[in-house]
Amino acid sequence: MAQTVQVHGYQLWRDRRGRISALRIAALALLLVPVALALQAWWSGQLAPRLLNDLVHRTGYWALLFMLIALAITPLRRSGRFSGLIDVRRLIGVGAFVYASLHIGLYIADEKFDLVKVALEIVKRLYLTIGFIAWLGLLALAITSNDTMVKRLGALRWRQLHQLTYVIAFLSLIHFFQQTKADFTLPATICGLFGWLMVYRLVAWRVREPSMLVLFAMTIGVALLTFFGEAIGIALWYKVSPMTVLSTVFDFDLAIRPGWYVLGAGLAVCLIDLVRSFMQPERKQRSPGAGQPAGGVSLVPRQRA
Known part of the structure; x- marks a missing residue:
């Protein structure tokens, strides 16, 4: 059996054996693409006049896209007979949560950090309610996306919890579509x-x-x-x-x-x-x-x- 070594959580470029992983480095580079595109747009003056509003839409779009990429790992892994892809699915999934959190955080900033107004808007506007519920679901998945939580919940209950992925992605699609x-x-x-x-x-x-x-x-x-x-x-x-x-x-x-x-x-x-x-x-x-x-x-x- 392959030996597992202790790898610190911040060493995202290393696999479970502690080795530097080219696949993980590629996944990290992919997760940084939205940041690079936003910086390029800012440098070339292509960002919308309402900067925060532009970034809100960008982060929301990339959060949804990374959810789809995480879901695409299974068919790509099976069709390509490349089991190593499973090693980066968690990384991409957590990346989707990070961008979704930035999406909400930037929205709050765009509303001048008026939390009461933000809360009322979420309650009154259906697409915001749906989006917030989707974020709560992502939060639950992110919190439990580690081996410690797998042991605490048990493999079966943990797997059942993470079936929520499909519901979360569906709600995110509705949220995205309602803004079209x-x-x-x-x-x-x-x-x-x-x-x-x-x-x-x-x-x-x-x-x-x-x-x-x-x-x-x-x-x-x-x-x-x-x-x-x-x-x-x-x-x-x-x-x-x-x-x-x-x-x-x-x-x-x-x-x-x-x-x-x-x-x-x-x-x-x-x-x-x-x-x-x-x-x-x-x-x-x-x-x-x-x-x-x-x-x-x-x-x-x-x-x-």
């Missing part, structure tokens, strides 16, 4: 990607490692739902026919519709699965009952030596 004024492209794209990740988990309940053909069929289905879902949303908002929106699907000069992004992401996973199946032909299909439940994927899971 007119352009549905980005929210629809994120919803489509989240839908793909959830359908993957539903399929994985029956087959722990879905075949490439199953992944392909799933990708086509979710991409089509994304195309139709966006068309219906725009049609309801602008009071036009959904067919008018769908007629622009292949007009790439006008815009690249969210369904194409979902299709591209899903096909990328299919390609990874296909390549790795040739490299490791001994792959075996296992039912969820053969090991850990296929759906038991959390935002910040326990890591093992």
Whole structure:
């Protein structure tokens, strides 16, 4: 059995054996990308006049994106046969919580630290209520995202608690969507990607490692739902026919519709699965009952030596 050594909590670049991890360093660099982009925008004068309001939206967007990246670890790990990815899922999940906390903190600062006003706004405005509930959920996951809490809660209860990841991500999507004024492209794209990740988990309940053909069929289905879902949303908002929106699907000069992004992401996973199946032909299909439940994927899971 691999030996586990004592690693201080601040040494995020080291794995559980105390070795410097290139994968962890890459994950840390990824988590710092939003900071670099914000600094670049500030340096070039591209930040909005209301600086704090701009940063509020930026941090909220990245918190949601990192939640999706954490959820994407499971299909990427299984399709790529790269178990090492599990080592950075906790790091990315906690990073999502940090950005969500900055999101709330900057909102409070934008309201001149008037906590009474902030509390009243959260109570009165539904999208703020939903966002705050999502943050509380992330807080609970972050507090319990360590091996000590796994031992205290027990593996089963800990895993059940971290199933809240899916609910939190869903609430965050609603919070994000409710702030959309007119352009549905980005929210629809994120919803489509989240839908793909959830359908993957539903399929994985029956087959722990879905075949490439199953992944392909799933990708086509979710991409089509994304195309139709966006068309219906725009049609309801602008009071036009959904067919008018769908007629622009292949007009790439006008815009690249969210369904194409979902299709591209899903096909990328299919390609990874296909390549790795040739490299490791001994792959075996296992039912969820053969090991850990296929759906038991959390935002910040326990890591093992």
